[in-house]
Amino acid sequence: METSRARRRQRIVIVGAGIGGLTAAAALCRMEGFEVAVYERAAQLGEVGAGLQMAPNAVKVIRALGLEDRFRRIASEPEVRLSLKWDDGTVRAREPFRGRMQEVYGASYHTAHRADLHRLLLSLVPDDAIHTGAECVSVANTASGAVLRLANGEEVEGDAVIGADGIHSAVRTQVFGRSEARFTNQICWRLILPMEELRKAAGKLPVPLDGSEYTGWLGPTGHVLFYPLRGGELLNIFAGRVSQQWADEAWAVPSAIDEMLDAYSGWHPGMLEVMSRAAETYKWGIYDRDPLAHWVSGHIALLGDAAHPMMPTLAQGAAISMEDGYALARHLDAGRSDIAAALSAYETQRQPRASRVQLQARQQFLNNQMVPPPPPLPVDWIYGYDAVTAPVELA
Numbered sequence: 001m002e003t004s005r006a007r008r009r010q011r012i013v014i015v016g017a018g019i020g021g022l023t024a025a026a027a028l029c030r031m032e033g034f035e036v037a038v039y040e041r042a043a044q045l046g047e048v049g050a051g052l053q054m055a056p057n058a059v060k061v062i063r064a065l066g067l068e069d070r071f072r073r074i075a076s077e078p079e080v081r082l083s084l085k086w087d088d089g090t091v092r093a094r095e096p097f098r099g100r101m102q103e104v105y106g107a108s109y110h111t112a113h114r115a116d117l118h119r120l121l122l123s124l125v126p127d128d129a130i131h132t133g134a135e136c137v138s139v140a141n142t143a144s145g146a147v148l149r150l151a152n153g154e155e156v157e158g159d160a161v162i163g164a165d166g167i168h169s170a171v172r173t174q175v176f177g178r179s180e181a182r183f184t185n186q187i188c189w190r191l192i193l194p195m196e197e198l199r200k201a202a203g204k205l206p207v208p209l210d211g212s213e214y215t216g217w218l219g220p221t222g223h224v225l226f227y228p229l230r231g232g233e234l235l236n237i238f239a240g241r242v243s244q245q246w247a248d249e250a251w252a253v254p255s256a257i258d259e260m261l262d263a264y265s266g267w268h269p270g271m272l273e274v275m276s277r278a279a280e281t282y283k284w285g286i287y288d289r290d291p292l293a294h295w296v297s298g299h300i301a302l303l304g305d306a307a308h309p310m311m312p313t314l315a316q317g318a319a320i321s322m323e324d325g326y327a328l329a330r331h332l333d334a335g336r337s338d339i340a341a342a343l344s345a346y347e348t349q350r351q352p353r354a355s356r357v358q359l360q361a362r363q364q365f366l367n368n369q370m371v372p373p374p375p376p377l378p379v380d381w382i383y384g385y386d387a388v389t390a391p392v393e394l395a
Contacts, residue, residue: 010339040130054075160299
């Protein structure tokens, strides 16, 4: 016989309105019997203007949320992925994308503007479920669930509290203790440029710049990625460089264009010509953490970067966070009568996979610096996974 607790609407409190937190909120809102409340520290919602790669494992989640058609209209689907030698532009590898990804992995591979994906996810969450300017100062388990305490003194009770508040997660610190994020010896610059303005510069490249190709320049001191956004309207550039020091404590700091170009002195002149067209740029220090053995304590759980921040080498940070969000919703739906058991089962399913991706991203970064670099580490086990159909096994 169901308890009254299982029959009533259950309140899930989510800390953080990023990609992972909104995926969880969107999935729960599509299920009956849940009330969702999302608390975001920022005064207003808005994602950093940068590109994302949505591999097939992420697109399967987007499909399950009923967003695939809308997503495809605002994203790009490269025809091929090219790996170029850093100095002379020689093609090291060519991999077909369009069509092949669907055939092999059951979903396509897209690139998208983070803000566009963020808006799509947000469209599935009621306006009154989102609370901005709400800084988490503590969380705790209670006799009947969990409670979130905000900087303004407000206390928010729920059947569960989910920490989706990023690499510097306050929820993680409260539940699992304080630990320092690890500087990965990588810094990066991120740029988004109008494709139409790059036509002249594109003539100096060894490959077309027409929105059809995902191009990676790989060198011993870093890598640079060019890929299209919004159907080829924009070009996203990720420029990562090996660095032993990141002195500034800020997450991102303004950078002079010349500073960025100097970091790639000697690289292909066509690549540098495209990058020189930027009007402004910021640089980031890339941080991650060692895999966390546990993500759950009672009725409190972590997801996304709060649980497993990873290097961008495999372009899986957002994808794995979306997997987490959807898997969390499925476990809560299946385990309504015992939230703690549902969250424990979620951890059992998700922690080994996310930890493995974290560590492979690190190893791929190290491999990329070898001369010559070895073949890329296998990703079939990443792309082929389906968080939508993976078994939900409650104890």
